[in-house]
Amino acid sequence: MQVIKPVGREAAAKKYDILSAMMAHALAGDQNAQRLVLRLMALITTRYNWQRNELVMGQREIARLWCVDERTVKRDMARLKGLGWITVKKQGARGRVSVLGIDLERIMLDTRPAWPNIGEDYVARVGGVEEVADRTVVPFRRPDPLPAEGLWGRARAMLSGEDGALYDAWFSGLVDGGVEAGCLTLLAPSRFHATYIRTHLMARLQVAVRRCDPVVSAVRIEAPS
Structure with a gap:
């Protein structure tokens, strides 16, 4: 998008x-x-x-x-x-x-599911390929791990449905680190990957997690040491 x-x-x-x-x-x-x-x-x-x-x-x-x-x-x-x-x-x-x-x-x-009600010209005008926040950055495409269970599994499905290309590039490589004290921990494959998500994609990630479980109010991205 x-x-x-x-x-x-x-x-x-x-x-x-x-x-x-x-x-x-x-x-x-x-x-x-x-x-x-x-x-x-x-x-x-x-x-x-x-x-x-x-x-x-x-x-x-x-x-x-x-x-x-x-x-x-x-x-x-x-x-x-x-x-x-x-x-x-x-x-x-x-x-x-x-x-x-x-x-x-x-x-x-x-609102995207309702766009066709406006007309095909509207969908064509606003529904193109999404521009990732920084086009000078080439994201690393990671193989999708085994389907996650629980909260992260539901959030992954929501993120994938919203934007498959963005999900494949950035969210699919995150691994569930568990929930503790209302915070979901996700493990990134690299420091660069973690930094990019924290900088550009945290709002989208947090919304998806909160919609799947309102009790979880925070998300933390951890990178390899």
Whole structure:
């Protein structure tokens, strides 16, 4: 999948593509999903800074925009963070609200099943080959080990389904090191492999693991000594 970055001369069109994906995803879901996505779209279209990837808005302001109470805001923002659609860039302190970010790549991954509802031209435009974070780096392709059991097995299946090429290049070589104190340890085949995943792919990896088991809140990548 091509990562859409709403910058440059075609920024406006790319923003519409992202919002269209969210709309199609919502319409294909139930009423709860539709409401949640609509509320996020309201934040994006009114207060989101696309260039800086920043959303700075207090719960009281959000409640007023959504026409709900602050308890509903806390609940739905927690759901959006759990999905990985919203991230905390800077935690609020001393009366200042948190600076939030929106993971557009995660949103496009999750909405992809609904893209055909928009049209073949849309799928062709946004569904190309994904660009790995650093194109100057040539990833080492590792043979896939035996299918893992348990949590990592489920997370591997999710990552493979999202992007087979990226999975083959980077995630397939990770070996399950077990779960302890809410943290999944994964063993990388080399230091370079571990460093690249920590730098470029940790967010995607953590989302997959949390969706498979919400109790596991952290992922650690270990490299050979």
